[in-house]
Amino acid sequence: MGGEPHEMRIVTKDPTSCSAGIISSGSKAVKIHHLIKAPENNPGSIRKRESWDANELATVFQSPERLPDGTFCEATTVIFRTRGCVWWWNSGCTFCGYFNDVRDDVTVDNLMAQWQAAKDQTNNFEGSEVIKVYTSGTFFEDRENPPEWQEHILRETHERGLRLIVEARAEMCTPEKMAWVAERHPGCVIAIGLEAYDDEVLKFHCNKGFSIKQWNRAVEVLRENKLEVKTYLLFKPPFMSESDSLTHCIEWIRKVGPLSDEVSVNPMNIQRNTIVDRLFRHREYRPPWLWSLVEMIRLVHDVPGRLIVHPTAAGRIRGAHNCGKCDKHVAAAIERYSVSADLREFDGITCDCEKIWASEIELDSSIPVPLGIGIDRRLPPEDSLMSP
Numbered sequence: 484m485g486g487e488p489h490e491m492r493i494v495t496k497d498p499t500s501c502s503a504g505i506i507s508s509g510s511k512a513v514k515i516h517h518l519i520k521a522p523e524n525n526p527g528s529i530r531k532r533e534s535w536d537a538n539e540l541a542t543v544f545q546s547p548e549r550l551p552d553g554t555f556c557e558a559t560t561v562i563f564r565t566r567g568c569v570w571w572w573n574s575g576c577t578f579c580g581y582f583n584d585v586r587d588d589v590t591v592d593n594l595m596a597q598w599q600a601a602k603d604q605t606n607n608f609e610g611s612e613v614i615k616v617y618t619s620g621t622f623f624e625d626r627e628n629p630p631e632w633q634e635h636i637l638r639e640t641h642e643r644g645l646r647l648i649v650e651a652r653a654e655m656c657t658p659e660k661m662a663w664v665a666e667r668h669p670g671c672v673i674a675i676g677l678e679a680y681d682d683e684v685l686k687f688h689c690n691k692g693f694s695i696k697q698w699n700r701a702v703e704v705l706r707e708n709k710l711e712v713k714t715y716l717l718f719k720p721p722f723m724s725e726s727d728s729l730t731h732c733i734e735w736i737r738k739v740g741p742l743s744d745e746v747s748v749n750p751m752n753i754q755r756n757t758i759v760d761r762l763f764r765h766r767e768y769r770p771p772w773l774w775s776l777v778e779m780i781r782l783v784h785d786v787p788g789r790l791i792v793h794p795t796a797a798g799r800i801r802g803a804h805n806c807g808k809c810d811k812h813v814a815a816a817i818e819r820y821s822v823s824a825d826l827r828e829f830d831g832i833t834c835d836c837e838k839i840w841a842s843e844i845e846l847d848s849s850i851p852v853p854l855g856i857g858i859d860r861r862l863p864p865e866d867s868l869m870s871p
């Protein structure tokens with residue numbers, strides 16, 4: 484596990500009403516996870532988020548995919564409703580809203596029923612060569628998911644010759660457990676949400692609960708067991724400007740790319756009731772521009788290994804977005820690039836808002852501007868200059 488919950492503290496009068504404000508009111512400090520969880524753990528929220536049937540999946544869908552040898556295929560993504568992430572039980576990342584799909588009482592029978600439902604809804608994964616099994620936490624963590632269920636998924640997918648991708652936290656990739664996984668599904672892909680190759684960003688922006696050192700160790704263990712390494716990076720963590728996000732993410736891709744089989748950049752999308760959601764609602768955070776992602780892709784195209792950029796909720800106000808007119812075309816080109824790895828996907832894609840984005844990047848990097856400024860589609864430009 485990632486050790487003790489973080490000691491990052493924010494001072495506030497009332498943890499249930501604070502907007503993650505940084506200004507001291509002189510009253511007692513609360514830990515950041517209390518700020519995240521206070522509204523989430525009131526009886527109404529719990530009732531609402533636990534109103535689902537534990538035999539039902541969160542979702543299952545199919546999408547185009549490219550294999551390591553460059554061939555195209557189809558993938559099925561299965562998102563389970565589980566007990567959730569151990570790190571979330573203790574603290575939680577500043578941007579993670581996965582708790583909406585989790586509940587304490589999910590049993591092995593529920594998980595088996597969800598796996599069967601995934602097969603029923605996709606005609607037994609018809610046409611798919613890749614299966615992504617996502618559990619809103621670490622797939623092979625025994626406190627989160629029963630080992631017999633883990634074993635069932637690993638063996639069944641291996642016997643059927645399916646390429647399996649599961650997610651994990653770095654510190655949970657122990658030598659013993661990885662040997663156990665590799666024995667049941669040799670070559671399984673382990674995707675780790677590293678988010679940033681920078682310990683300060685991990686601690687103060689993400690509240691990630693593990694360090695680069697732990698990630699490096701996890702990569703070594705995966706390699707020793709001949710498992711594949713997929714690395715997620717987060718584009719634009721909270722408390723970071725657009726320009727810094729671009730500069731840092733490029734640097735992180737250059738560092739983790741050679742150590743990973745695949746790097747997947749997740750541009751921030753704002754999930755309900757997270758720290759980032761609070762910043763966003765107070766106009767202190769704007770999700771990234773799609774233009775920043777295009778620029779990033781152009782600048783790291785030469786890095787060896789495969790780069791995927793999948794902007795969730797692209798074009799929406801809570802996802803990576805541009806001016807509203809060009810979003811669909813720019814997002815589609817980014818999605819196509821993730822499959823084709825061909826920069827020509829961006830040929831001819833342009834819009835007037837590119838100039839606004841470029842001046843925002845320039846201002847960010849040349850004068851000390853407050854975080855969160857940037858064109859906000861929710862407001863007329865003159866209103867965005869007023870204080871919230």
Ligand code: SF4
Binds near residue numbers: 568571579
């Ligand atoms: S982002 Fe991953 S590690 Fe962080 S709280 Fe969510 S599920 Fe857990």
Ligand SMILES: [Zn+2]
Binds near residue numbers: 805806807810836837
């Ligand atoms: Zn535009």
